[in-house]
Amino acid sequence: MVKQTIVERFAEESHPDVLEEFDRASLEELVSKHETPFMVLDLSEVDYQYKSLQAALPGVKLFYALKALSHPALIKRLKSLGCNFDLATIGEVELVESLGVKGDQCIHTHPIKKDKEIKRALEFGCNRFVIDNMEELKKFIPYAGQVELIVRVSFRSKQAVVDLSRKFGCALEELPLLVEFAQQNSIEVIGLSFHVGSQSLSPMTQANAIRASIAAMKVMNSVNWKFLDIGGSFPVSYQEAVLPIADFCAPVMEALSELPENIEIFAEPGRFIAAPSMIEVVSIVGKARRGAKIWYYLDDGVYGGFSGQMFDHATYPLAPLKPFDPTGEFLSSVLAGPTCDSIDVVAEDIELPDMEIGDILVGKKMGAYTIASATEFNFYPKPKVVVVEDIFDPETEAL
Numbered sequence: 285m286v287k288q289t290i291v292e293r294f295a296e297e298s299h300p301d302v303l304e305e306f307d308r309a310s311l312e313e314l315v316s317k318h319e320t321p322f323m324v325l326d327l328s329e330v331d332y333q334y335k336s337l338q339a340a341l342p343g344v345k346l347f348y349a350l351k352a353l354s355h356p357a358l359i360k361r362l363k364s365l366g367c368n369f370d371l372a373t374i375g376e377v378e379l380v381e382s383l384g385v386k387g388d389q390c391i392h393t394h395p396i397k398k399d400k401e402i403k404r405a406l407e408f409g410c411n412r413f414v415i416d417n418m419e420e421l422k423k424f425i426p427y428a429g430q431v432e433l434i435v436r437v438s439f440r441s442k443q444a445v446v447d448l449s450r451k452f453g454c455a456l457e458e459l460p461l462l463v464e465f466a467q468q469n470s471i472e473v474i475g476l477s478f479h480v481g482s483q484s485l486s487p488m489t490q491a492n493a494i495r496a497s498i499a500a501m502k503v504m505n506s507v508n509w510k511f512l513d514i515g516g517s518f519p520v521s522y523q524e525a526v527l528p529i530a531d532f533c534a535p536v537m538e539a540l541s542e543l544p545e546n547i548e549i550f551a552e553p554g555r556f557i558a559a560p561s562m563i564e565v566v567s568i569v570g571k572a573r574r575g576a577k578i579w580y581y582l583d584d585g586v587y588g589g590f591s592g593q594m595f596d597h598a599t600y601p602l603a604p605l606k607p608f609d610p611t612g613e614f615l616s617s618v619l620a621g622p623t624c625d626s627i628d629v630v631a632e633d634i635e636l637p638d639m640e641i642g643d644i645l646v647g648k649k650m651g652a653y654t655i656a657s658a659t660e661f662n663f664y665p666k667p668k669v670v671v672v673e674d675i676f677d678p679e680t681e682a683l
């Protein structure tokens with residue numbers, strides 16, 4: 285586990301992106317109103333992330349990947365901003381449908397589906413689906429003429445924190461067979477897609493995948509290609525800084541400039557929009573000295589809002605809510621979740637000022653793949669989500 289030092293984090297946070305900072309007074313007010321653990325979804329941050337990504341990817345149609353965080357307030361905000369949606373399950377279809385999203389604003393990107401999932405998406409009005417193998421393509425024979433298919437290609441990525449091309453995606457060499465079968469059965473295969481991995485640390489894998497996809501489209505010129513879907517992967521800074529989004533997207537845009545103009549470009553961001561939009565507020569409920577370390581027991585852990593530390597390989601920036609002297613004494617500490625399982629440790633080695641039972645800690649960048657994969661193990665309820673319009677205030681002290 286990464287060693288976390290509050291002091292270092294303070295240094296990092298002095299960078300000029302004030303949207304990263306939180307207003308301590310507003311948080312204290314929230315703490316006075318809501319019992320911990322709770323998460324705070326900041327809709328102004330959703331706006332900011334969406335607009336930053338759209339500005340960095342001009343002309344690219346964004347489909348928010350619901351799996352990262354599917355809170356209705358976030359979906360409604362994105363809908364009002366003109367965002368489209370990337371769906372993978374019947375549950376996701378029904379959620380966006382209930383919020384007034386139309387089927388033609390969506391793509392269904394799960395490469396493996398049951399027939400009833402195809403039917404439900406079509407009933408909703410979503411007719412663009414992703415496939416990545418022959419068996420899946422055959423499932424669309426009954427729907428020929430009703431669907432537009434996008435073939436997902438695998439581009440392995442060693443530098444992405446979560447490599448998504450291991451489980452899904454065909455090799456480029458498999459494309460001609462799939463295209464030929466589709467044409468013989470009058471099924472429209474008219475797009476290519478890939479996902480080079482979530483929290484990608486270099487844009488070059490994506491840029492190379494774009495160039496390889498363009499080359500494949502040129503070779504298969506019997507197809508009237510309409511879409512190229514460049515997936516998600518856009519990273520956020522957790523413990524370590526990543527490239528600003530405009531710099532990350534510059535080589536991606538350069539590669540996309542080689543695409544023929546009539547081909548529409550899609551992207552499926554999840555993490556980039558959701559992660560910075562939510563923080564988690566937890567309390568210390570127990571404290572024990574064990575060997576050289578102080579163990580603090582929190583009221584939420586890796587079975588709850590911090591589940592992304594297990595499934596998503598993320599380590600969230602954490603800070604105490606109470607003001608402290610950054611030049612004062614820091615103690616080597618462990619932060620443990622509340623459950624009876626010993627794997628439930630949020631930070632194994634973190635430098636903290638002396639904390640007391642009842643003190644509050646705030647976890648930042650906790651919107652993506654956190655509550656989405658939380659459980660209620662041990663009957664600890666999942667943290668509730670408090671929705672606010674704007675929690676940061678650049679005039680006040682940053683956490």
Ligand SMILES: Cc1ncc(COP(=O)(O)O)c(C=O)c1O
Nearest residue numbers: 349482483516517552553554555
């Ligand atoms: C098909 C698909 N699209 C989009 C995403 C979102 O990717 P990211 O979180 O990197 O933005 C994922 C993540 O698992 C995915 O599987």
